[in-house]
Amino acid sequence: MKRDDAGERVYVPIWLFTLYELASALPTVLIVYWTWSYRGGLAWNGSEQHFNWHPVLMVTGLIYFTSQSLLAFRLLPCSKATKKALHVLLHLCSGTCAVIGLVAVLEFHRRNGHSDFHSLHSWCGLITLALFTLQFLLGFCAFLFPGFRMERRTSFRPIHSVLGLGVFSLAIVTSLIGINEKIQFINLASHEDEEMSLENVLANSVGLIILFIFCLVFAILSRKRYKALSQRQGELLLP
Structure with missing residues (x-):
């Protein structure tokens, strides 16, 4: 087991x-x-390669960075202050990737005359980004704003934890819908519905791994024995 600079075990x-x-x-x-x-590949010229920024940035931001942020207080062998700073920084990285990914797909649609927000994937994506923004703003005000009273912070912490996991869960669902939607478009364009291509196998594998990540994150966050000692004692920490 590792210890942080305050002697706390991970x-x-x-x-x-x-x-x-x-x-x-x-x-x-x-x-x-x-x-x-x-x-x-990738480009920023209105081509199909322009669209490719969207899945790359959304998966990087809302899956990788968000999951790392959620588990910062479980996995990192460092002080509480450092964990809090990394928690915020990772969320900022996630949000930055998500915003650029959204701009990429909107710009691709604009340049090619496509309509926006007509699919289930796009609706779920908008809800995810809206809740992500709300979660970040509430967390920033509650835990970093000096005028927020301690008892209110303590009472808000479980809500913050549940909302954070809920946003991550919605990001997982949105990603899976998006992967399925993309591969269906590809199959329709290439007339490969009758035979599964290697690209189909790759896309399905990505979806299964994303689902597996969610299971790991949920397992780590839900087990009380994986909490740091200060969290068990009720100190103010983000999970």
């Missing part, structure tokens, strides 16, 4: 920590591979 087993870290990076790696090997 209770997540090393095998689970390693499994999560490897799994969490894999969807981004595979999405980038999918983009370069099957979809022509």
Whole structure:
């Protein structure tokens, strides 16, 4: 077990920590591979390669960075202040990726004369981003704004935890819908419905890994024995 600079143990087993870290990076790696090997790479010129920024940035931001942020207080062997700073920084990275990813797909639609927000994926995406923004603003005010009273912070902490996991869950669902929608478009365009291509296998594998990441995050966050000692004692920490 590791200890932070205050002598506090990190209770997540090393095998689970390693499994999560490897799994969490894999969807981004595979999405980038999918983009370069099957979809022509990345560009910002209104082409299909312009659209490719959307899945790359959304998976990187809302899956990788968000999951890392959610688990910062479980996995990192450092002080509470450092954990809080990393928690906020990782959320900022997530939000930045999500905003650029949204701009990418909107700009792609604009340049090609496509309509916006007509699919289930786009609706779920908008709800996810709206709740993500609300969660970030509420958390910033509650835990970083000096005028917020301590008892209110303490009472808000469980709400913040549940809302954070809920936003992450919605991001998982939105990603899976988006992957399925994209592969259906590809199959219709290439008339490959009758035979599963290697691209289909890759896309489905990314979806399963994303679902596996959610299971790991949920398991780590839901087990009380994985909490740091100060969290067990009721001190003000973000989970």
